[in-house]
Amino acid sequence: MLSYPQLDPIIFSVGPLSVRWYGLMYVIGFVAAYLLVAYQAKRFGWHKLTNHLDNLNLSLIIGVIIGGRLGYVCFYNPTYYLQNPLDMFAIWHGGMSFHGGCTGALTAGVIYCSRNGLQFWKAADLYVVTVPIGLFFGRLGNFINGELYGRATTVGWGMIFPGGGPLPRHPSQLYEAFLEGIVLFAILWSIKGKPWTKHPKTLWPHGSLLALFLICYSVFRFIVEYFREPDPQLGLLLAGFSMGQVLSCFMSAIGIGIWYWRSIVSTGSKLP
Structure with missing residues (x-):
């Protein structure tokens, strides 16, 4: 059994204001995504995106x-928030859903691109290859907070988490940081801009990287959910699946649909 590092979730405080590691991880993820998207847009000469x-x-x-x-409100704890509607705005108390966040980002992207004459699928591919960086740091933030820990285990690297009871548990946050962060980034970054056929000038159709991200993330998340403690207010759902697994199945289906559609509609478009 490994010792859980007793890290203070708060980096420093100034009066009533506190700077937390979890918030810092979000900032690092957003900044890294911004820099890498700007780098890609400049490299491919997409000046219109740079301006926006x-x-x-x-x-x-x-x-x-x-x-x-x-x-999170709709999928993970609707009963509580129906009884306490004002708490929906108390995001500082925690409670964020990746699947919801992904849906929100895609919706915002579609709206912004359509209103400003940007190609959504092309922009989505440039952005989505950077998302695993944010996932990596976000899961590290979960680990530092001692939240979203895994199920009880007897493996040698199990840890006793604060608030997780006396039994050692899987450090499932680190599993997710590795798969959804490092591995997924390596997959997407290694194939972006590469030909998807034997013809060297035929690149992946726009939207393909978004589809691949949705599929790979769903597979990795589905696997890790077998080691992650289910949300106590939900437990396991139909057929013994967690909510995260159910949502990942839907996300994977959407990714497969996008892959199929973009492969037919766009047969190897090139970045300008």
């Missing part, structure tokens, strides 16, 4: 926050 980068990023951040919160 600040406003588009702001729209996506708002979409992530609103979607993530609504996803």
Whole structure:
């Protein structure tokens, strides 16, 4: 059994205001995504996106926050929030859903791109390859907070988490940081801009990387959910699946649909 590092979730405080590791992880993820998208847009000569980068990023951040919160409220604890509706706005108490945040970001992206004459599928591919960086740091933030820990285990690397009872548990946050962060980033970044056929000038159709992200994330999340403690207010659902697994099945189906559609509609479009 490994010792859980006793890390203070608060980095420092100034009066009533506190700077937390979890919030810092979000900031690092957003900044890294901004820099890498700007790098890609400049490399491919997509100057129009560069001119909209600040406003588009702001729209996506708002979409992530609103979607993530609504996803948690609707999927993970609707009964509580129906009884305490004002708590829906208390995001500082925690409670964000990745699937909801992803939906919110995609919705915000579609709206912004359509209103400003940007190609959504092309923009989505540039952004989505950077998302695993935010997932990596976000899961590290979960680990530092001692939240979203795994199920009880006898493996040698199990940890006793604060609030997780006396039994050692899987550090499932680190599993997710590795799969959804490091592995997924390596997959997406290694194939972006690469030919998807033997013809060297035939690149992946726009939207393909978004589809691949949705599919791979869903597979990794589905696997890790077998090691992650189910939300206590929900437990396991039909057929013994967790809510995260159910939502991942829907996300994977959407990814497969996008992959199929973009492969037919766009047969190897090139970045300008």
